[in-house]
Amino acid sequence: MTIRQSAVVFAWLLLVPALLYVLVIVAYPLADTINLSFTNASLRQTYDWIGFDNYRNIFKRGFSDVIVRTLVWTFFSVGLKMVIGTFGAVMLNAAVPGRTMFRVLTMPPWIVPMAIGIFMWGWMYNGQFGMISGLLQRFGVIDGPMPFLAYGTTAFWATIITDVWIGVPMVTIYLLAAIQSIPRDLYEAAWADGAGRFYRFRRITLPLIVPALITMSIISLISTFNSFDIIWILTQGGPSGQTTTMIIDTYRTAIGSYKFGEGAARAVLICIFLSVFCYAYFRLISRYSGATMR
């Protein structure tokens, strides 16, 4: 065996444990999901191949509404994360006393167990005693108690806000790092030419953090599309299905009523959406870096 060959063998030995683990816990279940989606699997030991029946059935049961709702939910959540994250990053980048502390204070929603943060929001949305309803009444915005999670529209937005809250710290810190990696001389040159602060933001900062914004959008897109805990804890998909996203619907079908086959078909659709997002991302990022960086 040559030195080169032995190096290759050693590299594969290093890789095997992680590779095996991911194959068993992710790749096999993925293949199994596709397989199950063509069967009528349930808690029984045996199941039959039923072709595309599951796929036909899920569209009969208003799944198109669920898909549209999921896309709208995801779009607003990711959009708000980017807007608030950019705002936060610009604020935290300003050279004012206390900024180190402000940056640390941004992190808690990210690191706290999601379920615990969501329980806190559950209380905030409480109509009778919660903070948001209470303060809005105090300032006369609303007349009576407002139970945000009891009505479709407000529950929809409440779950979005909570998802934004969990995602914003990571977006902010990442965009802050992107802003800080912009060469200072660009700002100094523009400043020397008399460009104002807002102009410098619009013409230097914003264009140069576009790759970071694309990357963060796709990461947020994936995690928001997969988001389960928030809706499950706050509304369980209610009231009357108004916050039921694809993930929630899949969970209800598969784990709630043990229709593994039908649930798997829904999960396959989720995976198709996710693949499309990732494909779009790679196209975007390669086009962008091809155009400007090289």
Next chain:
Amino acid sequence: MKSNAMIDRYRWYEVIGIYAGVLLFLTFVLAPFVEGFLVSLKPLTYLFSSPYKFWPQNASFDAYFTMWERVPLLGRYIFNSILISTVGTIIGVILITPAAYAFARFDFRGRGPLLGAFLAVNMFSGAVLLIPLYRLMRSFGLLNTYFAMIVPGVAFVIPTGIWLLRTYMLRIPQELEEAALADGASRFYTFRRVILPLAMPGISVVAIYAFLTIYAQQFIYALTFNSKTEYMPLPVGLYAFFGRQDVIWNELMAASFLGVLPVFVVFIYLQRYLVAGMTAGALKT
């Protein structure tokens, strides 16, 4: 140098604007924690009273004591949460470290696509793969054990872990290994005695990342794969405060803060490394 200082000088109204912006931003980020903490101080009778009062009347830390009586297993839930995250972190680091080294240092056919395949795992979540995972756990006989809650979570920290540590290892000068190999050390010895000590800061970042992620995301696995009360981690155990009639909110919030404490301790000590590691790893994309 002079211009450097000038560009960072703000007019007084700009300073006010910045602080107002920071305040607005941090209010959104921190409001649930402030409110949650104040709720944990409010006695239940004052809590369920209209109109809404921001500051607690008759504030007390009673809830932090009475919660142990109402939910006797609370300590166990917190212990379970920490146990699940700790074991998951150890398994994760053992799997991630060698793989990251292989990607950082060795040139083998299929390296790029394989790294891409690992990163593609990030696309999926436990929630999407829940059905086959449930069947897998059932056939391994792992349902209603700690392992049912540990094993799936680890798989989803591997990709990012490999990415972060690979980035870190790329910065370690290659000459050190070459010198060790030239002295006749085996590859495994070089990995264990030269690389591991040098990569320790990077491994720590990965360990913190894994611990925090698994601690944050154990809810769905615990909800689905475990029904034994004594194995429940805190996020699911907190449902014990949801009574038939009312939710005991003040004790729920007190217990939540207690559950957040281990994470904060880890975080406060290590946030500097974590932020640096996460952003350095991410920006190299």
